[in-house]
Amino acid sequence: MDQRELSLAVVGIDYANADKAKSNRRFELLQCEPGDPVELRREPKNPHDPNAVAVFSERGIQVGYLTAERAPWIGGKIAAGEEAVAIFQALGGGAATIRIRFGGGIPTLPTAAPLPPIPYDDSDFHADPDGPEWGA
Secondary structure, X not given: OOOOXXXXXXXXXXXXXXXXXXXXXXXXXXXXXXXXXXXXXXXXXXXXOOOOEEEEOOOOOXXXXXXXXXXXXXXXXXXXXXOEEEEEEEEEOOEEEEEEEXXXXXXXXXXXXXXXXXXXXXXXXXOOOOOHHHOO
């Protein structure tokens, strides 16, 4: 793994955006595919956290924020002029994940072993009876 790359959590994905349309962050994330570019924007005038770094999809819709633990470090690197390229990695549970690369180039998505297939056991399956009460 390249030492200039890391995966970061994106939080606040279930909040409505402040835009006129009140765009839905989670819905926008559902439109993202792994590898899609995302944009990081520092928000030094954010009333809750002057270190906030917002994350926007390639369609320009905000999908959340970097965590408060990582935002100062990432925002500081961006403010210092370090080149940072980010892509969407995954959506899971209450957060999304992005992949960021510093120093130029496009980040690479981590490879994961495929999940084993879940065996299907139909021994406990009982179909509903057909009959006039069901409209059959």
